[in-house]
Amino acid sequence: MHTVAMRAFAALALGLGAVTLPVLAEDPKPKPSNWSGYVFVADVVGEVVKADDKSVTLRITWFEAQNGNNRNSRPRLSQNNRNFRNPYSQNMNRPNQSRTQLKEQHHDYELEYVPESLVRVKTLPVKLDDKGKKVPHDQKEINELRAPGGFPGYAANRSDLTPGTIVEVHLIRDKSVPAAKAGEDDLRVKYAVILGRDPNPPKDIGSGDKDKKKDEKKKN
DSSP states (O other): OHHHHHHHHHHHHHHHHHHHHHHHHTSOOOOOOOOTTEEEEEEEEEEEEEEOSSEEEEEEEEEEEOOSOOOOOOOOGGGTOOOBOOTTSSSTTOOOOSSSOEEEEEEEEEEEEEEEEEEEESSOOOEEOTTSOEEOOOHHHHHHHHOSTTSSSEEEOGGGOOTTEEEEEEEEEETTSOTTTOOGGGOEEEEEEEEEEOSSOOTTTTSOOHHHHHHHHHHO
16 A cells, blocks of 8 residues: 555656646746857948848948049948938938038948847837737747847848848947957947838848949959
């Protein structure tokens, strides 16, 4: 009788363990990303040309002064030039036009992710019920969407960066690369914040890197 009772108790204990272990595994504490190995370089606003899990191609509209020597040169992102168009800024980052004539120039940049790179969205995503009706988020959902801390906006996915999406991208480089030797190919995406979408995207959006195609034509 004693042996039977012990076996029953052991079976019950194993059964409880099988129930509680998955519950513990479902709620791990997220590990904060370590950005100590990187240094900030620049932040820019542009329109997504194309994107995948490894990189995003961003089209940036620059305001360039027309001084007679301008040859539609490609601005370097590492210079953190603020003369780019931001349709969601009141002044659109447009420089003072009183003393100089400006012209818009478009250039495409392919920017790679690092494993820690995040995509965020500036405004709280819409939540719909099973009937397609808009419903409010509860506080727990809002807190989850805001995680991890220290980043603007709410959680989004790399797949949300579809052609025509307007994003603000914060760029970094590895600290092991000296500033004097750093080039455009060393830039990486820390995070990209979705600001909105272009209602009338250019016809060639989604067709690839415009500047690379120009270079290929010159070589041929």
